[in-house]
Amino acid sequence: MPGGWSDPGRVAEYLSRGIPNREIAETLLLDALPASVDRFLDLGCGDGRLLSLVRSRHPDARGLGVDSSEPMLSRAEARFTDQQQSVELCNHDLSRPLTDNDVVAANAPFEAIVSALAIHHLTDERKRTLLAEAHELLFPGGMFVNLDLVCSASQVLHERFRQAIGRPEDDPSDRLAPLCDQLGWMRDAGFAEIDCRFKWLEMALMTGRRAPSGALPPRSTA
Template sequence: MVVTEAFDAVAGSYDEARRRLVPCFDAFYGTAVDVALPPLRAALAAGRTPQVLDLGAGTGLLSLLLGAVLPEIRVTLVDGAPRMLAVAADHLTARGVAHRTVRADLTDPLPSGRYDAVVSALAIHHLDDDGKRALYRRAATALVPGGVFVNAEQVAGPTRALDRRYDEVWTARITALGSDAAEIAAARTRMRHDRPAPVAAQCDWLAEAGLVDVDCFFKEWRFAVFGGRRP
């Protein structure tokens, strides 16, 4: 698969550029962690090991941030890029976070089990819209009652004009943060595989999948965090 090959090629250096290429890094990932934590803490209070499914986990960045706050979690990381998964496993092992890795595409059946939180960061936008909707349905059924799905995602503007403006702002901000021409060019090469959708449509799809309390919890131009809860 071309997408996985593109990300495998940069597995060793992928995390170095995150704070430049995601200008709102702290608020973006921090919001995703905040949305995911309540059912994980509830599981721990009930005497269970909190279970997390990380879709398109890459180098495990979101799982690492969750583990930093709640080290008792157990994470199942799904990604089609084996080198990215290897980096994630090394990071999680070093931090003492229990985990397993599953090499699979986001169009494949999800790993068996029921999860207190299904999370994803900057991955689902590689699917077309039908693929996104199908994945949201699978994610909803994989949750325990009261579990949450949270997607920290790159989204499209609701109009072409706004989408162009998103890109202009992103380019200006990452340049100001120190991204050089080579880094920007490499990012744009990976972005050729992107199929982002507007956040409003994706919230509708989550509701169609049976989730409640669906909302966009954070949005800054093309970066948004949205999700919902299984009743």
């Protein structure tokens, strides 16, 4: 396994790897977006794959992608050289608060915040605070849509997933959390309409809506 996301070798290896069922999950991710998207934020945007997909569904939307990997951001810059009015990229370490980032603040609020295969690299505590920040950065009625890796139900299923995605060994930077916990953290962050709209082994599509003004989500009983 090559090094971290600042390693161009690791980035190239990831981008060359096929992930089964990814296109199905991404289509469902796009289906979960609001009918109208003017501005959206992509957390851990990588080479801009998801920014591009969202804009294919919402061609007039302006996307902001944040990531801490320079090799990934370089790939994304190359992808969007002719779309600089519509796509902005920003180096941001997601372990730090989004609210500290002036570019994020200048673009907020968003109709949608999306993420794919990135948030599982953060500690559970940071996942929870990030969810709360994402909730506050959305317009009332806006959607948070996160396609990410979650804990497998067993070691056997974990091995099956790893083999299916062509990874010879575990990624030491993965910090997988159970799906149920993550849906609960979304509820704690204030999201309503929390759902898992797709799950295949370790890959899950988690969605939640910031309640429209005046409509409060049910209070947590946990």
